[in-house]
Amino acid sequence: MNSVPQTSACVGLSKEAVSQEAIDLYDAFTHDRLDRRSFMERMVTLAGGTVAAATLISLIAANPAKAAMVPEGDSRLETGPLSIETFNGPLRAYMAKPKVIAESIPVVLVIHENRGLNPHIEDVARRLALAGYIAVAPDFLSPLGGTPGNNPDLARDMIGQLAPDTTLMNAASAVGFAQSMAGANGKVGAVGFCWGGGLVNRLAVAAPDLDAAVVYYGRQPDVADVVTIRARLLFHYAGLDERIGAGKAAYETALKNAGKPFTSYVYEGVNHAFNNDTSEARYDKAAAELAWSRTLEFLAANLKG
Known part of the structure; x- marks a missing residue:
């Protein structure tokens, strides 16, 4: 090479x-x-x-100064902080939703990468809000004081300090919170990226009330646990991502054997984190746009129908 x-x-x-x-x-x-x-x-x-x-x-590396696709002050949206109560204390979160909601709409949890809740993830939440969802992006680093601003290396170190089972329970609490939000129709989806993709896979195992799960290049759960999954699943894999791709076949075989519905796409010639437009070298516009269109179609079919 x-x-x-x-x-x-x-x-x-x-x-x-x-x-x-x-x-x-x-x-x-x-x-x-x-x-x-x-x-x-x-x-x-x-x-x-x-x-x-x-x-x-x-x-x-991701560049936090990269311009957002949907500006923070977009007049079509209502955005701001909120707090999710869990057994482990409150989780800080970012919320984005349409400013005008004619009828109840679904909630989609946006699960961050190992850099924590940063401007890029907030931007993704606003993109979902423009598509007709209440988007809630929890900060899973809240128990450690929250995502450190503009310090992805520290955020990654803090992610490594989280207790996986506690984090999963906090994510399950977020599903329950989302179901009861004002203006919500009771259906909840989750979209996760990288570390967050792995958490969404585990959340699908642990949270029977999760209706739809979208995993962008996330680590697979223990294949013995897939029997408990009730959510519909959509997977986006990067063709060059050998680390995450190594677990794909076993996971999907287990899902098939358990009769669990899922859709899986591999985007050839692109890298892990291809959706993150703040990483110049790894972002792939064509793959990201195709995956996003498939994500929106999947969420609409399973949360709005």
């Missing part, structure tokens, strides 16, 4: 010049607990210098 040209003058480095090796290395750092020192040493070697390495990382 070709690496990035060996130069320290890479200010103009394009998305196309970022090697798969660099993306895989970043993925190992952010998901497989590769320590920072080893990550930086290997990235500098790969890029050919510290300046080039910094440029590479900036292209791969």
Whole structure:
């Protein structure tokens, strides 16, 4: 596999010049607990210098300054904070919904990546609100003080400190909260990305009241547990994402054997996090737009019908 040209003058480095090796290395750092020192040493070697390495990382990592697809002040929406009560204390959350609701509508939980509840996830919530949903994006880092602003590395460290079973119970509490929201029709869906995709898979196992689950490149649950799933399932996989793709076949076989309905798509030639438009190197516009159209169609069929 070709690496990035060996130069320290890479200010103009394009998305196309970022090697798969660099993306895989970043993925190992952010998901497989590769320590920072080893990550930086290997990235500098790969890029050919510290300046080039910094440029590479900036292209791969999410950029919180990236403009939102739906601005915070969109006049068609009502947005703001809310609090979800759980056995573990309150979860902070971001809510977006149509400003005018003629009749009751479904609620969709938006489950964040391992960077916590950041502006990108809030933007996704607003996109769902424009599609006719009450979108609720919980901050699962609330028990640790909430998502740290503009510090994704710290957020990832904090995600690793969460107790998985407690987090799952908090997510199940969010489903119950969503069912009883003012203006809601009682149907609840969940859309999760990366870490959040894995949580949505586990939530489908644990929450019988969840009606629809959309998983973007999320880790699969224990296949022995799929018998309890009642939600309809939609999976979006990245063709180049070997880490998450490794569990696909066993999971889908277990679902078939248990008679659980699901739809699964693989987007060839794209990377993990292809939907995140704040990551220049990994975002794939065509795949993201296709997956989003399929997501909206799926949610409408299972929550609005």
